[in-house]
Amino acid sequence: MLCLGIETSCDETSLALLRDGRIATQCLRSQEDLHAIYGGVVPEIASREHLRAIPGLLDQVFSRAEASLEEVEVVAVTRGPGLMGSLLVGMGLAKGLVQGGNATLVGVDHLQAHMTAPELTQRISYPALGLLISGGHTRLYLLRSNLEMDILGRTLDDAVGEAFDKTARLLNLPYPGGKYIDRIAAFAEPDTTMFPRPYLDNTNLDFSFSGLKTAVANYVRAYPGLALQEMAEEPDAEKIASDSPQLATVCASFSWSVSQGLKIKLERALRRCPETASLLVAGGVAANSVIRDSLKGAAEEHGLELILPPIDLCTDNAAMVAHTGAVLYREGWYHDLSLEAVPRGRPIPWDYLRMPRLDSPRMEH
Numbered sequence: 001m002l003c004l005g006i007e008t009s010c011d012e013t014s015l016a017l018l019r020d021g022r023i024a025t026q027c028l029r030s031q032e033d034l035h036a037i038y039g040g041v042v043p044e045i046a047s048r049e050h051l052r053a054i055p056g057l058l059d060q061v062f063s064r065a066e067a068s069l070e071e072v073e074v075v076a077v078t079r080g081p082g083l084m085g086s087l088l089v090g091m092g093l094a095k096g097l098v099q100g101g102n103a104t105l106v107g108v109d110h111l112q113a114h115m116t117a118p119e120l121t122q123r124i125s126y127p128a129l130g131l132l133i134s135g136g137h138t139r140l141y142l143l144r145s146n147l148e149m150d151i152l153g154r155t156l157d158d159a160v161g162e163a164f165d166k167t168a169r170l171l172n173l174p175y176p177g178g179k180y181i182d183r184i185a186a187f188a189e190p191d192t193t194m195f196p197r198p199y200l201d202n203t204n205l206d207f208s209f210s211g212l213k214t215a216v217a218n219y220v221r222a223y224p225g226l227a228l229q230e231m232a233e234e235p236d237a238e239k240i241a242s243d244s245p246q247l248a249t250v251c252a253s254f255s256w257s258v259s260q261g262l263k264i265k266l267e268r269a270l271r272r273c274p275e276t277a278s279l280l281v282a283g284g285v286a287a288n289s290v291i292r293d294s295l296k297g298a299a300e301e302h303g304l305e306l307i308l309p310p311i312d313l314c315t316d317n318a319a320m321v322a323h324t325g326a327v328l329y330r331e332g333w334y335h336d337l338s339l340e341a342v343p344r345g346r347p348i349p350w351d352y353l354r355m356p357r358l359d360s361p362r363m364e365h
């Protein structure tokens, strides 16, 4: 079975073909450089660039997989949450392909796709605890299966990647600055008293990073020479750390505080869900070395394996969308052309249609 995945929810245009559950090919074009000039994703530029990138990627994905459009049985597309204009580009493509051919349409929840991505590389034992840490989302889920997920906690303000990027900005590091904070932090030890551990003085499983961000802002204000004088296009982490050990300590301490915030909430969730059989982490921030080490430690302490997909399956990608779409399709779920896009902040409805063949009495035996 050939499934085409389409992902255009934010600033990455990605198409992937899955053949019988395995990635045949995946193509991706990132707009990161374009948005870097503005210090964040500009929605109108994002949708225009998706439209520009899609024809080339479509040719590429089929030629690399040596497949043709006629062979596609399922078109799986991210229907939200995301930037409305960006989602509509992918949805328009998906609906056009379905209308012009024989494929079945399956709209996919982007967050569910992130959480099922680890299945592309290994078998997952359920129930699993899933932590999604990206530039747009910070969520903790209990996954009963690859189709049933209960939300346990979410961020009340910034997503964790956003907190990294805003902190990087305070230090005059370019957007998206999470990876530079990570690289600079490698040259220092954290000062565990420098910043508060975020939003732990409660009994819930939600996250909040705005207090931590303010603490960094106050610290930077107290030391006027601390932030970099000029914003380099590609900062040299080693040089920055040797010129300013204090700045490196800020990066290490901030990363430590964030990692503690995530780890402690995760451990709290593990205590509440003792049936947990595995621990999944997804999203671009899963690349952070301090967070990886601390989550690995938490997993070991609880005798669980920490499952981190390769980084190109952690960040936004179409293979995860194709996989989730294929799982849904195999279970008999699909959409018709009335499928709607869902913007950020609105829940994704379970509005799938049921394939009649799966409901027929013959199939029950």
Ligand code: KG4
Residues within 6 Å of the ligand: 010, 011, 133, 134, 135, 136, 137, 160, 161, 162, 164, 165, 176, 177, 178, 179, 182, 283, 284, 285, 287, 288, 289, 314, 315, 316
């Ligand atoms: O999953 P992703 O591509 O997210 C969205 O587009 O939502 O992740 C991007 C986010 C950005 O905020 C970026 O700064 C952050 O992940 N990020 C990191 C690292 N690599 C990427 N944050 C901390 N440390 C890293 N090594």
Ligand code: ZN
Residues within 6 Å of the ligand: 110, 114, 134, 136, 315, 316
């Ligand atoms: Zn994402």
